[in-house]
Amino acid sequence: MAEFTLVKKHTSDLSYEDIRAIETLMIGVYEGNFTLTDLDHALGGIHVLMYGNKQLVGHVSVVQRNMTVLDVPYRVGYVEALGVKKEYRKKGMGHQLMKTCKHIIKESYHFGVLSTPTNLHYFFQRLNWQPWLGQLSTYTPTGLQEFKDENQTVFIYSPNLSLDLAKPLISDFRGEKSW
Numbered sequence: 001m002a003e004f005t006l007v008k009k010h011t012s013d014l015s016y017e018d019i020r021a022i023e024t025l026m027i028g029v030y031e032g033n034f035t036l037t038d039l040d041h042a043l044g045g046i047h048v049l050m051y052g053n054k055q056l057v058g059h060v061s062v063v064q065r066n067m068t069v070l071d072v073p074y075r076v077g078y079v080e081a082l083g084v085k086k087e088y089r090k091k092g093m094g095h096q097l098m099k100t101c102k103h104i105i106k107e108s109y110h111f112g113v114l115s116t117p118t119n120l121h122y123f124f125q126r127l128n129w130q131p132w133l134g135q136l137s138t139y140t141p142t143g144l145q146e147f148k149d150e151n152q153t154v155f156i157y158s159p160n161l162s163l164d165l166a167k168p169l170i171s172d173f174r175g176e177k178s179w
Helices: 016-029 035-041 093-108 120-124
Strands: 004-010 046-052 055-069 072-084 110-116 136-140 143-147 152-156 169-171
Touching: 004 093, 016 035, 016 046, 016 055, 016 072, 035 055, 035 072, 046 110, 055 093, 055 110, 072 093, 093 110, 110 120, 120 152
Parallel strands: 072 110, 136 169
Antiparallel strands: 004 046, 046 055, 055 072, 055 169, 110 152, 136 143
8 A cells, every 4th residue: 555645845945856747747637738827826835745656646736826805905825736646536635635735824824715617616615615706806917807717616715814705806917817
């Protein structure tokens, strides 16, 4: 039986090989639908790496973003690049990765945010993430741009403060794929 190890590292502590391993894992997890932009969005924060048999089998990162609710700015832990290698799924690894993310968010941020395909709602709701019900927008160089994608849902985890989930949530601008 394989032994699994969970490691937390800031992007600055990752080697070139670590970053390439994350990219390779995510390309496999997302069946080729993981771009350099997606990788860039996953960098600059804390990575939770799951190793089995000395190989990377799971990953998630929490990066800092700035968001506002009712014109109040918040420091947000944004979850990026969550994935577990196919042959290691259904063994609680995704749950363990997200449990570690929740701890990072609780200790370091006002609240956590992630955007996920609609088919993963149940996974995140079981982990006490709640769907954001209000309008979603992004500050862009040309003004506010509303986010609408019926295939994506934005979830939040807010152990530190009470938020009205029906109010507008506005994210910082980061080029394409702001959510």
